[in-house]
Amino acid sequence: MWLSCEVHGGVTTVSVAGEVDLSNAHLLAELLENVAGVRAPLVVVQLAEVTFFGAHGIEALVRARRLLTERGGKLVLHRPSRVVRRVLDVTGTLPGFEIVTRLPPDGVDHRPARPVAPGERGS
Template identity: 45%
Template sequence: MSTELPYDRARRADGDVPAPEAPVMSLDWEHEGPLTVVSVHGEVDMSNAHLLVDLVAELAGRPAPRVVVDLSEVRFVDLHAVRALVEADRLLREAAGGLALRRPPRCVSRLLHLTATAHLFGMDEDPVPGDAPWARSAATGDHVPPRRATGALSAPQSRMDAGRPPLPSARQVSA
């Protein structure tokens, strides 16, 4: 039997192995009927935002994927997180699906408003499972923000979308 420790963790002087550090971000997902709920925990930044996009890209392979990203346990976000959410939304729309944000904390809402991207996402403060903005009836009187701006702001939202035709309307990872 080898006495080598995985991941180059060294033994302390007293012989104990230090506990691994908690991940900066973790993603959990589960299916709630036709929806997939992705729960994000921790900090979403340059080092890990791509993991959210990678997960959503996998989920976009399902027919008409509907994804709700629960952000209630997020402590910090930066512009990489915003870009990841915009990219995830684009991937799902290309697959004839949709993305909604569930319980975004103030740090997320503030950054989405500062970057003028909040209007791209349906946001629920405390939704019932399966209740996403695209599933609401007009009879409820709930206002869902438009997915794309109109007028002068309808130009491509990023360099990634430049040159592309407009889109039609409509387990666990740790870092």
């Protein structure tokens, strides 16, 4: 899995790429919890490059959405891959997320996701 996080104005953009599974979903969860903890008004999670998405990834998104909502913020998913959409749909969690195809003007993330652990394929 590869992650990156940028803040532009009131928008925090978290980019995720690769496989989100049991071995690494805790890293996504920790990042999203940290972002939610700083009272970010809007968190955009870019998921277009996710190739596998397991139950722990769903849990990370649901928990972050709840934390942000409790603190007056909002979490949206930007262009989730077909894999992510299918998993969210099958589990019945898709309707709970706002899906966007365009980023807010001050939420443009120009940097690609990067590995969260050393290695040729990420973790």
